[in-house]
Amino acid sequence: MSDSSTEVKVFVRIRPTAHFAQELIEYLPDGQSINVRQRRDSKRGVVNNQLCSWSFRLSGVLHDVSQEDVYNTVAHNVVIGALEGYNGTIMCFGQTGAGKTYTMTGANESYKQRGIIPRAIQQVFSEVENRNSSSFTVHLSYLEIYNETLVDLLSSVGGTRPGPAGLAVVEEARGGVSVKGLSLHPVHNEEEALNLLFEGEMNRIIGSHGMNKNSSRSHCIFTIYIESRSRTYSQARYITSKLNLVDLAGSERLGKTGSEGQMQKEAMSINRSLSFLEQAILALADRRREHVPFRQSKLTHALRDSLGGNCKTVLVANVYGEAAQIEETLSTLRFASRMKCVKTEPAVNEHIDPVVQMKALQREIQQLKQDLATQNNMPSQISTSSETLSDSQMADIQDQVQRFLDGSLEEISIVNMRQVKEVFKQFKLALQQQEQKVRDELSQNYSLVEKPQSSPGAVAAKASLPRGPMGTAGEMDGHGFGVGLASSSQKHIDGHSPSKTRTKKAKENHWCSHSKQTFYSGSCSLYYHCIANRSPSSPPPKGKAFECFKAERGSELNRILRDNKAVLTERRARLRELTDSVNATKRQIDQAATALRQSQEYRDSQGQFVGSEGEPVLDETEVALVLKLRDLKAQYRQDYQDLCGTRAEVSYCQHLVDQCRIRLLTEFESWYSESFLLPEEVQDVLRAGGTIPPGLVPVEKALALEDDEQDRFERMRYKMLAENPSAVSFYNAHFRTVKRRSSKGSNAGSSRRNSTAVNKMKLPPILSVT
């Protein structure tokens, strides 16, 4: 082992329980030590009250600790390391039901209780955003090892399918390992990454047994791959890293869990692979052992570089602190303390991209040639140095450009052609960063809008709002105006919004009233007129449906929106005119004041100018200037007043436009749900131009329609936005996954799931109305 080797960090986390075995488990005040007592021979049923005691010293004991504190203690630094080029592995180990999945993934429906993986994703993207000097690319994969078979949990995403040979762990030339055939998905922001995580979670195999009703039946490795290249210096150098987040299946005693049949086979396979893991750890911890049996199982093989390679590795040993689980607790702690003796050699994964390097050299040659050619034509004060700029020179130029851009520097000092080039490069970079910032801000503001799929492998973010002709939801251009100019003909919309009608009528059990039938029939015929050749059983794309809605049902509201936008545009133009006029008047005032001052100074230097009676007088030019100044100031005051008034009008109009736009979208959503997400039988009747006989829609369905997915999502969004804006990506991704899941319906029971398996993601009880 070299000097750079470091011990694996090991933390123990205790699952909270009302029956904590205080007499058997003791934490010491150092926060790192834990003592465990066990009755001798209790295992063999011999009555013997003598206690044996064991003491374990680990990197930390996490008892009664929040998910956030666990993350900060266990994972924060590993993630920072990954962004700096160090591979990292965090894995959870322990008996079944001890809280490994809770620690690693957390509760998918609660932002506060999210686990290490979603928090790591959030940290990665927030760091990426803050590190402007480098550009990052992030990819993800999600591997499951089930009964010694490797499974790609993201193979359902973006049409990726494993090849006929399936997946296989392969050793790389540089000493690491990778999984051949495993799909890698590029992700550009937190929400895309969370979408993939939740998608993979849905595909995991879990089962229910006596100790955990959502027990993972497999080992799972979620990997974040990070590549970063410096924006400032040579792009040929780049660093990569891999962050493995491992949720191991739990060891179980069959007698305790009561697993039978398929679950029993799974449990035996899990126990076997964990025992191979223990053997590998034993060998790694023993410095005299030369051979480490990594290839005995898929798990140890896949984790080879996490256990014995150049990785920063952290283990969380999850234990269940009840007296009945004391033996399992002891065996988990023994594993943990052996793991603590394992050493790894973390090192930055630095690479040189030969193609980029060659291009850089070619550019340099070209540059030198140009410098030589222009040398003779350069003015004497600008020299053409052929020397490469040093890092500090480049940093200096970067600093000057920044200060020039923010206005604190008037001129950039340049002495040679290389610096000229570098200055242009820095300007280009600043422009790109600015563009990126604007793009990011836009995507944040409009995160509900469906985005085009950015790459074939990326997970598709499904539309949840309609798109305008330019691909935005409604009219998101920010040039709106107000709802305050509605005509009286619009009032029926106010009084009878579809959602109000729906709620009231459903409650009264008169959901299929005559007026409603007419409305639905009209809407559907319009829709089929507008969108030909679609399968009538599937809802239309929201973008097209939105166009239809604006043309018919929402036409009045849309007209008001348009009219008010026109008013806003006109007010804005007026505001611009007034601003120009006020500025122009101000300039004239300044000029006249200067002229007057100069004239007075000149007169003072020539002596006092007096009238016939000896009183001081002004000459004609000065009088004209004074009068001009007075008029200009009066005009300035008038225009400035107008300007303030118009500015207030613009902001009021903008407010009204925003309201109107929201109203249009809300009403569209209600109309869309009622028109196209109704039960199939109702749509059939409407499509045929018929009416709905009373009683066709069961009351429960009608009532359930009151509170559809969208309503719940909106409520959840508002609640969480008020509570914590940084939770938006998490809930968006969660909601999309739940939606996908419910729309897949029976697909949820994929062939990979065995009869006992249920899905790890707990879904709210959504009534499928599609």
Ligand SMILES: Nc1ncnc2c1ncn2[C@@H]1O[C@H](COP(=O)(O)OP(=O)(O)OP(=O)(O)O)[C@@H](O)[C@H]1O
């Ligand atoms: N620290 C904790 N705080 C609150 N609840 C917890 C905690 N740890 C575990 N739980 C709860 O205990 C139950 C079992 O946890 P979990 O599924 O994470 O166990 P596991 O170790 O992954 O089990 P298995 O190996 O069978 O998959 C879950 O309902 C989980 O929410």
